[in-house]
Amino acid sequence: MPHGDLKGRDFITIRDVSRKELERLFSTADDMSKLAKSGSDLLKKRILVTLFFEPSTRTRLSFETAMLRLGGGYTGFSDPSSSRTVTGESLADTVRMADNYGNVIVLRHKIEGSAKLAAEVADAPVINAGDGTQHHPTQTLTDLYTIHKEFGSVDGIEIAILGDLKHTRSASSLCLGLTHFKDVKLHLVSPRELRAKEEVKDFLEENKMDYDETEDVEKVIPHVDVLYVTRLQKERMSDTAEYERVKGSYFVSSKMLAKAKRKMIVMHHLPRIDEIPIEVDYTPHARYFQEAANGLPARMALLSSIVE
């Protein structure tokens, strides 16, 4: 059940919580799984405000459902045109308004560092539902929880993160999150021009993470316990001919998975476009639907732990 340490705290990056707090969130999420359909009144009369300046149906529905299942309510918007961009109001002022109404604020914004600013101006705890290209801590909480559930621990796993590692915030955020754990081996697999940012790699180094960079997914597949797939978009590459040439290497196929360990799992934060074909859904490796489902108990655990 929820514990006191996180009460009133913001959740801006996955490094805002300690390993111990993460593990408590995992066990709270296990408890929450039992309430995910039946509901509870743990956050009765509490209100969540969702400020989604960038649309994200999955993340928003997951938060709103989590709040309803905890017995609370929600208000907010998910259409940026209905708010700030029309009136020209600043993000800070919108957050101050939300602060008057809610017991917790969930923010998604393309402006980098917007969640930190929101946390500065709001008294209510602020949860970052994705800002800029580095942080998406609730996705990472879900991802780490999925790995923890699958293998009993995140310690000691070997993982490959595949795709556009430069622009994908769930990938950067997962890299940061993995540094909480011991003996993790990480392979960053991407086309050269979409490699992880220096800021992220330096952080891995500072935290003594064992990692390497490669363009060859086939080389790492036989070794890994987790294959974390992200979307590779044509628009992100300067050369479309290059995209056509390399995309096959970053789109997972069941043939590719033939060499994988029996217990290897494929993860993806969804929605997917072409990077995982339906055929992979029928392999024993597919775990992205479970990962998506885990988002609900994980967010219930977080909300019940931080909302006062």
Place this chain on the structure above:
Amino acid sequence: MKFQLVVNEEHASDAYGIFQNETDISIQRRKGRVYFTFEKGSPSKEAVSKSIILFPELEMAQVSGNSRKKVPLTLPESLVGLMNCPNPLCVTSQPKEPAVPELRVLRVSPLLLRCEYCGRYVPRESLSPSLMEVTKFIPQSKKIQTKV
């Protein structure tokens, strides 16, 4: 004891811009180097920090008669309101948002700065005198000490 600051010729006018509010400066040019000597007292801490950030060849010294002692280049751990973040998508770059630019000094030489808001490194090539012109309102609580 006088404070002296040395930059390459190519940075002379940028350096002059930074010290325009300081008084009693004498300037000598020698072998492609420009010597700014502060005849009375030291320049502001803010001007010194800006020079360290902008001029990689910068040299600082204390001079007294014929003796000249180099002064190590140091920056505060955190630069609050001293310079802008060059990232246009950073929340501190949005004129309407009350986020004061704040950069963490990870390393002085070679210089490595990281924005406390967007988390990005400041690329060397983005450093320019115009980046040093902070127009944001800085609340009293965030103001930094400007004198040495």
